[in-house]
Amino acid sequence: MSPTTSEVLAFARAVHVLAVLHWIGGVGFVTLVVLGGREPAEAILARFLAVERRFAPQARIAVLLAGGSGLWLVQGLDLGWRFAEPGFWWMHAMVVVWLLFALALFLAEPLFLHAWFERLAARAPVRALALVRGFHRLLLAASLLTVAGTVAAVHG
Numbered sequence: 001m002s003p004t005t006s007e008v009l010a011f012a013r014a015v016h017v018l019a020v021l022h023w024i025g026g027v028g029f030v031t032l033v034v035l036g037g038r039e040p041a042e043a044i045l046a047r048f049l050a051v052e053r054r055f056a057p058q059a060r061i062a063v064l065l066a067g068g069s070g071l072w073l074v075q076g077l078d079l080g081w082r083f084a085e086p087g088f089w090w091m092h093a094m095v096v097v098w099l100l101f102a103l104a105l106f107l108a109e110p111l112f113l114h115a116w117f118e119r120l121a122a123r124a125p126v127r128a129l130a131l132v133r134g135f136h137r138l139l140l141a142a143s144l145l146t147v148a149g150t151v152a153a154v155h156g
């Protein structure tokens with residue numbers, strides 16, 4: 001027996017939520033645990049760079065899976081019209097958050113961001129730590145707001 005359309009879309013939704021869970025959960029862990037603490041900036045940065053090196057490839061896969069399954073849901077549930085409605089701000093928020101991470105992970109980081117940040121971390125560790133903490137907090141806040149808004153709208 002072949003699966004029905006709604007079973008296929010339930011699978012896409014499960015993939016979407018698992019990918020978002022893994023990726024945003026990782027961002028939360030890096031922001032609140034890896035980048036936290038009162039040790040010298042050099043020690044926190046060394047820990048951050050080591051963790052990031054291992055997590056970035058996993059985050060890239062999760063971002064691809066979340067984006068692919070998200071498009072699959074838009075297509076399958078015929079939800080494209082929502083992007084013209086301001087009340088569906090959480091649909092726009094998902095795409096904006098996705099784009100920010102995709103640009104960072106697939107373009108900026110490999111092209112220049114990683115090399116630039118390692119140089120800054122060596123030259124001015126306190127400034128580098130403040131910068132990377134600020135960016136991670138901002139991205140985590142935007143991601144959590146998006147998750148909360150989306151789940152409230154879909155199930156509210």
Ligand code: HEM
Nearest residue numbers: 020067070071073074094095097098143146147150151154
């Ligand atoms: C290109 C990027 C994305 C697209 C096209 C997309 C699309 C969608 C669609 C169509 C749904 C189903 C909505 C409904 O059932 O009415 C959905 C659900 C959801 N998305 Fe996304 N999404 C994307 C990225 C993201 C990101 C980055 C996050 C997290 C920050 C996210 C979190 C969620 C959550 C939590 C749900 C709710 C699942 C549920 O409770 O049923 N999505 N997404």
